[in-house]
Amino acid sequence: MSDQLRALERRIRRRIELRRAGARIAESLPAILQIVAAVAVSFSIAHWVIGHPTPILAVTVTITSLGLTRDARPGRIAQSILGIVLGVAVAEGLALFFGHGLWQLVVVLLVVFVIGRGIWPNPAFAVAAAVPSALVTVLPPTPDPFGRSIDAVVAGVVALLATALIPRDPGRTARRDRRAVFSLFDEGLSAVVAALDDADPAAGELGLTRLRRTEAPLQDWAASVETALAVARISPFLRRHLPALRRESALREAADLASRHLRTIARRVEFLVRDGVPRPAIAGLLRDVAGALRVIETEQEDPQAVGGARSLLADLARRLDPDLVEPGAPVVDAAAILLVRPLVVDLLVGLGMRADDARALLPPLD
Template sequence: MAEASGPAKRRLERRIMRRLGLRSSLDRVWQSVPAAVQIGVAAVVAYAIGHYLAGHELPLIAVIVTITTLGFSRDARPGRVLETVIGILAGILLSALLVLVVGRGVWQLGLAILLGALVGRALSANPAVAVAAGVQAVLVVLLPDPAGGPFLRGIDGAIGGAVALLATALLPRDPRGAARRDGLALFAVLEEGTLSAAEALRRGEELAAEFALSRLRGTQRLVNDWTTSLESAVAISRISPFLRRRLPELRSQGRLLQAGDLAARNLRLIARRIEFLVRDEQPREALADALGETAAAIRELRDGVTNPSALAEARTRLERLAVRLDPASLTSGNVSDAALVLMIRPLVVDLLTGTGLDADSARALLPPL
């Protein structure tokens, strides 16, 4: 029976993983629809301008530059778009000059790729710019010259870059969507890790503490993702007449991001401390309750990513918790447990700043030591 259940269990696990993989793929497709629409419309506009207005027979470079510049990157800031455009144009013009001086051939192709990539690296720290510049260099060297000469492709590249910049402002993706998703993901992990840490204290269970620590160790990537998507959303909203009204909401997310970043750092330290404490297998109900309330507040902060009114509930909960964080009353004089309370206090202060309360007012709520 045990042998039969083993293969059945593995088949079940494979089915679950396939379903999760399919769901993840569908989520990616759905989330990419705005970017795909933006890229498609912008590429058509770039082709129309190059062909019908500029009179170029095949403005291939204009279309390629538009697609390459916009892309599906998480970071869609106008500055990044402009940086990519400059790198691509430099690769095009440098390769056109190279064709005029030394002609076309195998070694000329290698030289064009080398110079294009190096120029791209010189102009931007983003590796994608160097790759894009190298690709454009390949097209200039391998494709026959248009009727107006190789430098005509520089005009097509400028058309594509200008259309990409206009699309960023006038046909923007929903920058709040990615920022919201990243914020929700961070606070979900913070809540899960805090609940597991509270459970470890409540049961005196080292396994729960290890799980909490393993979850919280992965938060830095989530912080970095949210930082990138939020900075991109703010930059796009500043130049887009359709999104400028979203700036207050995005600034509120900025406070939550800062609070979440600091909270993640504190929670990693707290989880390590708890992993050491619970080795005695003794329950610590008062400390578990304090962390349980912290987890509930984190859940309300997570709701605040999409609904700023939820931040008031989080502030009320955290204020009630802050006044209770007296090491002497929560730990009955146990020095090791008191040290944990001292670690929870700055965590609560950091979370309170995410609700809009200034740090000094948050610290003033704590019992004196």
């Protein structure tokens, strides 16, 4: 029986790994197609138009500048290309005077690293310049003294054009990252509400753990939204999505603030319920917050459904007075209710309301 269970476990693991591999391939397929198409164009220009028999740099620069990274902003690609072209040009210039060999490689790398660190604060720029410079120094010389620099420039121009004309639709990545964040919000708040309903510290700890897990997905969402905006600004095929992406960016900023508020609330709740007293009024309040967050996610998926979340949050803001939620509440309970006020304000601002207008909805406190 144990052998059968182990065999079943191995099969399940293989299936999970296969699914993960399939998901990785599907996620990277637009980038792969973009890179392959750009490499074909770069090679064709360098080989058949310019006449370089082996345009190695045209291929390698295209691949390294585009890459499979999540951050595919044109600015990042341009920075990478600038570093690569600088490294190739310096290496070819020094090779004219000193030739090729080990000590020449050492000199080229020292010069390129010093120049790279001097002109750009990002260390990745110096590395991007050093790698192709080493390649140029190690490879045999070409008849054209600066032929490989020309190949690098061709590859850079093609890579930037590919970013605009063969976009990866990074907005899809941003949507996936947003869903991951809101899923964790829902799971975390559900556990926090259960903790308040049942006075269950374990549920409160579970909710806090899940809400703490939002940090990495929020960072991914920020990178994907910034990339989507940058690409949409230069791509004629994605420019029409700019308004939606700007709304997504505003919501991402609000979600980042909301995650901090939710973690603070979850910590307070986990402490409160240790006394074994259920708190259905506060649970109802957070249940309404969870419902509003679900509506926000639904509205982001469906542009036609607008205004529902804002209306729900506005109604909730008007009730955020401890005397209205739980008359005669102890100080510790009232403090937990007050923590919801900045959360709701930040969410309303993320949905397009002015901060002063959102704060004006809150009932005054005595």
